[in-house]
Amino acid sequence: MGFDRGFTRALIVRFVLLLGATFAVVWAWQTPGLVAVRWLAALVLAGTVYGLWQLISRTNVEVARFIETLRLGDLTAHFSGREGSGFGTLGDAFNAAIQQVREERRLSGDELRYLEALIDDMPVALLTADASGRIDPGNKAARRLFARHGGARAEDYAVYGATFAARLAGGGADREEMLILNLDGHAQRALVRSATLTRLGRTTRATIVQPVHDTLNEIEMAAQTDLVRVLTHEILNSLTPVTSLAATAAGLLGEIDRGGDPRLADAHQAVATLARRAEGLARFIDSYRAVASPPRLQRQTFAAAPFVAEIARLFAADWPSVHLHVQIDPPSLELHADPDLLAQVLINLLRNAGEATIAIERADIVLGLYRRAPGQLAIEVSDNGPGVPPALYGDVFLPFFTTRASGTGVGLNLARQIVVAHGGNIEVSQGPAGGALFRILL
Structure with missing residues (x-):
């Protein structure tokens, strides 16, 4: 990186004029009777010094303006490197650097917009609380889920649940818990996670709310159907031989009961009752198999x-x-x-x-x-x-x-x-x- 040719020529000419004017002033001052020459040489010397100062000052001012523009965040600035500034090569380097910064900022902006869109479209509701206690919905899911209140303080969220509002206001340690929230006009179970984040010297508390009521209902239904399926299968397997043996015993007792022994008649009646109840219980349990059959929809x-x-x-x-x-x-x-x-x-x-x-x-x-x-x-x-x-x-x-x-x-x-x-x-x-x-x- 160096000076361009125009600046070099201008600088050499001014230095030559400066040396010549200095020599002329000294010579005229030492030679008697050259008063007019002395003044003329002094004026030439002053003009040469002023021109040299202007040449350097103009470049300094242009560089200073360019840097000040960058300091203020204006990445549209362009270093002109116009004739006489003397920094054409430096200007090209400045312009290439600022172009690279603009490109990096554009890529960073695209990445930031992508992350913002990702957070805004995520299906889990996000609430953020700043150091002053202001609660703001962080994405679309939060704005849809928490649309029944006014205000931005933790106590304003009490309409969704007093415990939930207390969690938003309390801060404290990070936690994950299941809460009952009043969402969409009815009570729902929701998983609430809270975490404290520190970025760029600022502390933010993020709270994620994920309704899981429907998911838990489906899991509960699946668990119940599995339980009923196992119970009905095992009970029927155990009850089938009891029913068969009770019916067989009642038949045998009926064949040998001639009314001569009242104890035999009582035993026959008891076993016959047992057979009937066992058969009825088997039908009763078999009817519950419908509970273990998940419905198939035809919407x-x-x-x-x-x-x-x-x-x-x-x-x-x-x-x-x-x-x-x-x-x-x-x-x-x-x-x-x-x-x-x-x-x-x-x-x-x-x-x-x-x-x-x-x-x-x-x-x-x-x-x-x-x-x-x-x-x-x-x-x-x-x-x-x-x-x-x-x-x-x-x-x-x-x-x-x-x-x-x-x-x-x-x-x-x-x-x-x-x-x-x-x-x-x-x-x-x-x-x-x-x-x-x-x-x-x-």
Whole structure:
């Protein structure tokens, strides 16, 4: 890197003029009677010094302006290296360097935009908290999931759960835990992870919220079906020889019982009873194999109004004394589901509601289908019966659990299996009339 030729020539000329003017001033000063020459030589010397200073100063100013532009972050700057500056080669190097910096910044910007888009589109909700305690949603999933509150403080998130708000405000050690959050209008289990990050001297607490309610429902359903499948298989295997031996023993005792020995008659009756109960128990257990068979969906899109009208006619034929009110909002609502399996769920829920209200003077049941949000459907069955005790909310969907003497404990579990197979959720709570409210979210 060096000076360009124009600058070198200009510098040499000015140095020659400077030496010549200096020599002329000295000569004129030592020679008497040359006053005018002295002044002329002094003026030439001053002009030469000023020109040399201008030449160097112009280059310094241009370099200083270029560096100042870079310091202010303007990467569009260009070092002109115009004639007379003397730094053409240096200017080319500056321009090549700034071009490389611009390219690196462009690549860094592209990478940053990619990472921002990746975080924004990730399916897990991200919340960030700065040192002042301000909570901000970090991506689209967080903005969709936490859209029911106003404000940016931790206490504003209490609408989703007091424990969750306390975790956002508390900070402390990094943790991972399962919390019950009020999301989309109902309680859901969510995995909450928190971590403290320090970058560029700034501390940020990141909280990731991942609803796992549907996933846990599917795992629970799979575990229940596997358990029922194993139990029914093992119990039937053990019960089959008992049934066969009891029937054989009852037959033999019947052949030798002539009424002469009352003890023999009692034994015959006891073994015959055992045979009947064992056979009935075998049929009872075999009927539960339906619980261990996951439903296979055949989805289709169909109008809600005629679908519900048919279910209402079936219900009215079995329960003529119960008033069924149907609500569909909007009236043009369409469903995308397996109509046969979904009808089985609704008939089961309506039958349970009818049995719960049959002893009431005016039994009322409401079947409602509502569009809650784009792509989300709510189906509700509520009654004015005695309702379900809150302590049993988590038990009513378990296989074989029932509160009725004549119940089997299969219907609600099958209903839950069908709903979960649709990718939805079913829950029970207290209805507006004081009875039970079963809500299906699809």
